[in-house]
Amino acid sequence: MNRDTIKLVARPDNLTPVEMTKAHLQGWVRVVFWGLRVYILAMIVLVFIGFARGHV
Amino acid sequence: MSKHVAYAPFIDFEEDAQIRAKDQARVIALREKKGWLFRLLLGLVLIGPGVLVMIADNDAGGVITYAQTGAAYGIGFFVPALLLSGFIAYVVQEMTVRLGAVTHRGHAEMIWGRYGAFWGWFSLVDLVIANILTLITEFIGVTLGLGVFGVPHLVSAAAAIIIDILVLLVLRYYAWERVSLWIALGNLVFIPLALMAHPQWSTVVSAFSNWHIQGGFTPTFLFIVLANFGTTIAPWMLFFQQSAVVDKGLTVLDIRHGQIDTAIGTVAMVAVAVALVILTGSLVYGMPGAANLDIQQILSVLGQRLGPLGEDLFALGLVEAGMIAAIALTASTSWATGEAFHWPKSINMPARKAWRFYLPGILSALAAAGVVLIPNAPLGFLNLTVQVIASIFMPAAMLFLLLLLNDKTIMGEYTNRKWQNIAAFSIVGLLVILNGVYGLSVVMPHLF
Numbered sequence: 001m002n003r004d005t006i007k008l009v010a011r012p013d014n015l016t017p018v019e020m021t022k023a024h025l026q027g028w029v030r031v032v033f034w035g036l037r038v039y040i041l042a043m044i045v046l047v048f049i050g051f052a053r054g055h056v
Numbered sequence: 057m058s059k060h061v062a063y064a065p066f067i068d069f070e071e072d073a074q075i076r077a078k079d080q081a082r083v084i085a086l087r088e089k090k091g092w093l094f095r096l097l098l099g100l101v102l103i104g105p106g107v108l109v110m111i112a113d114n115d116a117g118g119v120i121t122y123a124q125t126g127a128a129y130g131i132g133f134f135v136p137a138l139l140l141s142g143f144i145a146y147v148v149q150e151m152t153v154r155l156g157a158v159t160h161r162g163h164a165e166m167i168w169g170r171y172g173a174f175w176g177w178f179s180l181v182d183l184v185i186a187n188i189l190t191l192i193t194e195f196i197g198v199t200l201g202l203g204v205f206g207v208p209h210l211v212s213a214a215a216a217i218i219i220d221i222l223v224l225l226v227l228r229y230y231a232w233e234r235v236s237l238w239i240a241l242g243n244l245v246f247i248p249l250a251l252m253a254h255p256q257w258s259t260v261v262s263a264f265s266n267w268h269i270q271g272g273f274t275p276t277f278l279f280i281v282l283a284n285f286g287t288t289i290a291p292w293m294l295f296f297q298q299s300a301v302v303d304k305g306l307t308v309l310d311i312r313h314g315q316i317d318t319a320i321g322t323v324a325m326v327a328v329a330v331a332l333v334i335l336t337g338s339l340v341y342g343m344p345g346a347a348n349l350d351i352q353q354i355l356s357v358l359g360q361r362l363g364p365l366g367e368d369l370f371a372l373g374l375v376e377a378g379m380i381a382a383i384a385l386t387a388s389t390s391w392a393t394g395e396a397f398h399w400p401k402s403i404n405m406p407a408r409k410a411w412r413f414y415l416p417g418i419l420s421a422l423a424a425a426g427v428v429l430i431p432n433a434p435l436g437f438l439n440l441t442v443q444v445i446a447s448i449f450m451p452a453a454m455l456f457l458l459l460l461l462n463d464k465t466i467m468g469e470y471t472n473r474k475w476q477n478i479a480a481f482s483i484v485g486l487l488v489i490l491n492g493v494y495g496l497s498v499v500m501p502h503l504f
Contacts, residue, residue, distance in 0.1 A: 014307060015073065015076070015080075015160050016160065017159065017160040018160065020165075020166070022169070023170045029459065032455065036451070036452055039451060039488065040448060043447070047444050
């Protein structure tokens with residue numbers, strides 16, 4: 001046994017990290033993610049305009 | 057046998073988990089004892105991530121923002137607005153407690169794992185850039201504050217970076233948290249300072265009824281609103297608190313205490329923020345050019361009105377605000393990169409074994425400290441850039457949080473309740489509207 005590890009039988013509600021799989025985006029969630037992309041792009045453009053015009 | 061804890065039938069604990077197990081044993085022992093004293097001790101042991109994230113939110117930039125807000129707008133709109141922002145901060149941060157306690161995974165790890173590499177990289181890059189820029193303002197705050205006592209900038213920057221790095225490297229999570237909490241206590245100095253200003257309490261009370269906006273709804277007012285909301289609700293807070301909850305080893309049994317911890321932190325944060333607005337709203341507002349004073353000028357005015365003690369206390373508060381935020385931000389960067397790249401991700405890990413965990417945080421702090429030593433570094437511009445990045449990033453960060461908190465496969469019975477979803481989606485809506493109005497004011501300023 002590796003000296004650096006100990007083995008315990010852990011309770012399932014203890015510190016076991018939840019198993020993760022990639023979320024399957026569909027329906028309104030998919031639409032929201034596309035909206036997020038548009039929002040981020042729009043904000044970046046507006047911020048550049050703001051800096052260029054000296055509004056900030 | 058695999059050492060990846062998520063996929064082994066038996067759990068292999070590494071060094072950090074051994075230390076965490078000892079921390080948990082302390083909690084379990086206290087939970088089993090009866091009596092109000094042990095309930096209190098349990099609460100004190102479990103307090104931490106919530107108080108730290110909220111107090112660190114009153115960072116050097118926040119202190120400067122609130123002080124300038126009070127100087128420009130007096131005791132009016134922003135006093136009740138800060139209470140509202142405190143409620144918003146609690147709603148958001150409470151969700152990270154549940155997410156961390158249920159999943160035992162950090163925020164960066166969850167975004168990467170559930171939504172893929174694109175959003176993982178987007179979140180990580182935004183967070184690290186914003187953290188570095190914010191760290192710059194923290195170290196500037198420390199040097200400004202210590203400058204009041206005649207300490208050269210080089211010395212104060214060096215001292216700040218040494219403390220920041222040592223606290224992270226030498227202490228294990230529980231000790232790191234306790235030391236940070238003691239530093240965080242210094243944030244409360246602004247409350248007695250506000251009392252020393254002898255504010256007109258009738259003005260404070262009437263601020264809640266009339267929400268008066270001095271000068272009306274102007275683009276400048278909008279920028280100040282965005283700056284205040286941006287400094288109260290920042291994306292790094294989501295990552296920090298969730299990672300701290302995980303590193304502390306909180307479980308579903310501790311969610312209630314985590315909520316109380318977050319509530320206590322919120323009350324302290326709002327109290328300090330309101331105190332700052334009241335302080336400068338009482339002593340600086342109304343002076344010629346008050347709306348355009350920088351923090352050094354505000355310090356000078358406080359020195360004239362309150363005497364050397366007032367100026368010194370404010371300076372010390374500024375140093376503390378910069379220091380606690382630097383500690384939190386450095387940890388936040390290390391946790392996020394560790395989680396994203398499946399490196400060690402715990403403050404319990406010794407430096408020689410987990411150098412990849414500590415290195416990003418340390419490098420970010422060193423980079424920030426280096427910029428601070430550049431003469432005439434544009435603090436205002438840096439502060440504003442942080443707010444701008446946060447305003448772009450925050451709706452995305454909130455969206456991921458909401459999706460995760462509504463995911464039954466992850467959260468089980470701990471998903472958001474209806475009122476939490478209503479509140480959280482309203483917050484996202486508010487942020488999008490504020491940013492949208494800001495965008496309009498940039499492109500079509502004649503409308504305002």
